[in-house]
Amino acid sequence: MFEKTLMAGNIAIAEGAISAGCHAYFGYPITPQNEILEHMSKRMPEEGRVFVQTESEIAAINMVHGAAASGCRAMTTTSSPGFSLKQEGISYLAGANLPAVIVNVMRGGPGLGNIGGAQGDYFQATKGGGHGDYRVIVLAPATVQEMMDFTMLAFELADKYRNPTIVLPDGFLGQAIEPVTMRAPVTKLPEKPWAITGAVGRAKNIINSFAMEPINDQPRIELIRQKLERIRQDEVRFESINLDDAALVIVAYGSAFRSAMTAMQMAREEGLKVGIFRPITLFPFPIKPLSDLSRKVKRFLVAEMSFGQLIEDVRLSLGADAQVELVNQFGGVPMSADEILEAIEKIMK
Amino acid sequence: MAQLEYNELETILYQKPEALEEHPFHFCPGCGHGIALRLVAEIIDELEIRERAICVASIGCSVNSYEYFNFDGLESAHGRAPAVATAIKRCHPHLIPFTYQGDGDLAAIGTAEIVHACARGENITTIFINNAIYGMTGGQMAPTTLTGMYSTSTPAGRKPSLAGYPIRVCEMLSTLEGTAYISRVALHSPAAVRKAKQAIKLAFRTQLAGLGMSLVEVLSPCPTNWRVEPVKALEWLAENMLPYYPLGEYKVIDAVAALKKEDHHA
Ligand SMILES: Cc1ncc(C[n+]2csc(CCOP(=O)(O)OP(=O)(O)O)c2C)c(N)n1
Ligand code: SF4
16 A cells, blocks of 8 residues: 655654654754654645744753643754754653653764764763653664654653653765655554543643652652663563574674674675674663573674764673674764774684 | 632722632742742633633743643643743643743743744744742753853853843844744732733734744843842842843734723723
């Protein structure tokens, strides 16, 4: 029923959100994700939905807060410097148990950085980023199709757990153009009896993240803790490629994963038994699958576009006897398959 | 006994508005917040919009104002209430969201959000409590602290050479095209409170009529941080705040003026 169309990653995110029933989009321009905002400025009014170009990323995330609290599926998209500005708002969303989707098309940094793709916001996305005890689900797409599908999944998971969910591609994926199968629009959205929609025929609803006395606030925070346990247990997603005979496993996500795929093929042509472990949820991190794997394989190569952030989670997941090396690029420079192949050869030959 | 007498009354002249909860205010004696919140509740009753009203609370002494109201409400981060209310109104045009913000919240950390909500002409209402001080955090300088005024962070009085000048919010915002009704009122006397109520009611009616952004600045006493007794605080307000923050209407677009006329005829 749905034919394949050529589409850029950023547009796939926008269309995925529309198919997922996103009722409100709020954004502030920043490269390399402006196409999302521009596309939504046309498509949301067409669909009779809400679009606001805001005065800042801070306003955008707080508008998401208002839309989510009033029961609507809502999204904001940005790139690294803007993601920093959203952190306070993400903490408030998490604190108030509100579902929302935030997309960070990562670029080179720190500081203003540059408009190339990078993976330097891994810690910020997966470890909290804002203040207080909370985590957000983080999905890492690696194809344009996944930009669409993971955006839809993000809305589903956000509602399921009443928790902010982040889609974390990088700038190269945002610009990548690939064939995409369009998805059927979600027609049945979950009921939200907790939302503030006007106290008609019911007791009032309140949405907050505050109590005057710490002891009265603890039950709310305890619920967040329990929810995160459920997420850790039930929502781990990953992909394994050629692990059966692998003597070395590359761990990579996003654009780095794509380069790793090519590097693996080149290595296999040389007779080197290389496999790939790809985390799809960066939070919850696939700790157990990786630790199980390290009983069989002892050599790991983490390929990422940062000084080395993913590698810390990989090290924590693996047994003490595993050898973990890093091959990386950073600062907005793409990672080539050749670089990864070189690192593989160094370890294996 | 008291209960019996109440029941025997034929006409009730004054009672708790339906829009207020049976919940004591936690404010200090003589604080203006309790008066302003009650005025809002009375107006919501009078306009019969309790089931559509949404309290968008801010951060300050009124942080949990949604607890006092008997209708839906939520908290927003410090200064961000106009953004939160914008989204609620855009997503649900039939709801009546209003923000309730202090001067630190609205005129310092939240300046961008209020300016742009006004610039966009959002169809929301803002109740802006100007007590010339940061109440909740213990009396530091606010963007509205008067020149020469003591605060815990201007111990020698606010000096413009160090700390700049107090912001006149109504004057500033009324220059923006998207604002429909902007007015400054005060709570220093019963007559002033009655006028304040009229202004707040007109602000809500502006939203109900879909005319654009409405904002009422309420000059309000904070005896605790001004370090004066409650009655003295009212005098202090009249003597010191009124000259710098003149009361009156700063923006009344024609359609709002027409609403006001309707009221006089009724
Ligand atoms: C981001 C952030 N910064 C600072 C604070 C601390 N804080 C709480 S209330 C407040 C100021 C409140 O003053 P105002 O808005 O004038 O309201 P009032 O308490 O006087 O009613 C501040 C600075 C905060 N909660 N969040
Ligand atoms: S500190 Fe001031 S503003 Fe806060 S409750 Fe007390 S009197 Fe009111």
